[in-house]
Amino acid sequence: MKKSLHDRGVIARYGAFLPVSEATPVVSLNEGSTPLIHSPKLSERAGAEVYLKFEGLNPTGSFKDRGMTVALSKAVERGATTVICASTGNTSAAAAAYAARAGIRCAVILPAGKIAAGKLVQAFAYGARVVAIRGNFDDALRIVREFGGVEGVAIVNSINPDRIEGQKTASFEIIEELGEAPDLHILPVGNAGNITAYWKGYREFQAAGRSAKLPKMVGFQAEGAAPIFRGHPVDPHTVATAIRIGNPASWEGATTAIQESGGGIDIVTDHQILDAQQWLASHEGIFVEPASAASVAGLLKRLSPEATQADSLPRHKGAKIVLTVTGHGLKDPEAPVKHGGFVPIEADADLTAVRRVLDKS
Numbered sequence: 001m002k003k004s005l006h007d008r009g010v011i012a013r014y015g016a017f018l019p020v021s022e023a024t025p026v027v028s029l030n031e032g033s034t035p036l037i038h039s040p041k042l043s044e045r046a047g048a049e050v051y052l053k054f055e056g057l058n059p060t061g062s063f064k065d066r067g068m069t070v071a072l073s074k075a076v077e078r079g080a081t082t083v084i085c086a087s088t089g090n091t092s093a094a095a096a097a098y099a100a101r102a103g104i105r106c107a108v109i110l111p112a113g114k115i116a117a118g119k120l121v122q123a124f125a126y127g128a129r130v131v132a133i134r135g136n137f138d139d140a141l142r143i144v145r146e147f148g149g150v151e152g153v154a155i156v157n158s159i160n161p162d163r164i165e166g167q168k169t170a171s172f173e174i175i176e177e178l179g180e181a182p183d184l185h186i187l188p189v190g191n192a193g194n195i196t197a198y199w200k201g202y203r204e205f206q207a208a209g210r211s212a213k214l215p216k217m218v219g220f221q222a223e224g225a226a227p228i229f230r231g232h233p234v235d236p237h238t239v240a241t242a243i244r245i246g247n248p249a250s251w252e253g254a255t256t257a258i259q260e261s262g263g264g265i266d267i268v269t270d271h272q273i274l275d276a277q278q279w280l281a282s283h284e285g286i287f288v289e290p291a292s293a294a295s296v297a298g299l300l301k302r303l304s305p306e307a308t309q310a311d312s313l314p315r316h317k318g319a320k321i322v323l324t325v326t327g328h329g330l331k332d333p334e335a336p337v338k339h340g341g342f343v344p345i346e347a348d349a350d351l352t353a354v355r356r357v358l359d360k361s
């Protein structure tokens, strides 16, 4: 790999497990190495050790950076002058940033009106050409697929295997941090690239003798955008716009991960998602975007007295559960503000007035 001493990203850390060679120019923003944060409050509720893999702390604020460093490095190595992707927002932000870093063009195809404000700003700020189509993510991906084979253009959606390769490094980090794989891994599922990637990472590190065990993989979809749970494509609707996807490209990869690991796929409502988002921020100080809170909502659903699948939670002493929280809360301020009814309390500019309103609230 042509990497510099400054590189601290996932290619520098895990190049031996990635499809890179001496000839690969490394395009990196020092992504990865995100914190695995212990959650005392979720641990107490679950009767197990619960950790949050906070992927919102990547350079563009989501896990997409892990796959994008590999995808852009390989695209440049192959001589691409333009990258293109369909996106619900985070992929486009990451593609645009890494293309800027590489000095090549980026075009992003987005569902009009369904991209969180922060993500749309990112695409523009990083200099991408932004096309909003009158359709959903699945329509956008159909159009992007049709660019396959166009000279000089590389598709950087997760249908590009380089993306999955980069994203699998999150599993490596978790194993290195915990000393072995957790018993259960929970994550949100949209286009299903991430659950596919995590499972690949866990299996590869197990094969390399780095972990004796493998986790059960449990994915959560939004109730209104749950094609895998329902067993057929759907017209997707959810406040968690990142996972507003009706026909996931990596459906098969998700099914394999779930079946081979003995895990499952389940749903959470928009209300459960937004409640979990607010709970996590106000109880653990971790602010994630709505789609990411599907992990937490999922765990809480399994812990509720009505849970029918509570038996799938590991109950033995010292059991470990990892929840991936995929994106930063600042990406999408609108949804939580509406849900929480967040408005500041106004007061006159003196101590008495401020104390009066604080005592009342």
Ligand code: AN7
Pocket (backbone or CB within 6 Å): 062, 086, 087, 088, 089, 090, 091, 092, 158, 188, 189, 190, 191, 192, 193, 194, 195, 242, 243, 289, 291, 292, 326, 327
């Ligand atoms: C915060 O950006 O699909 O199941 O185009 O942004 O691997 O698709 C985003 C997906 C979860 C779901 N959490 O991951 C896109 C896009 C966040 C996300 C997912 C996404 P996949």
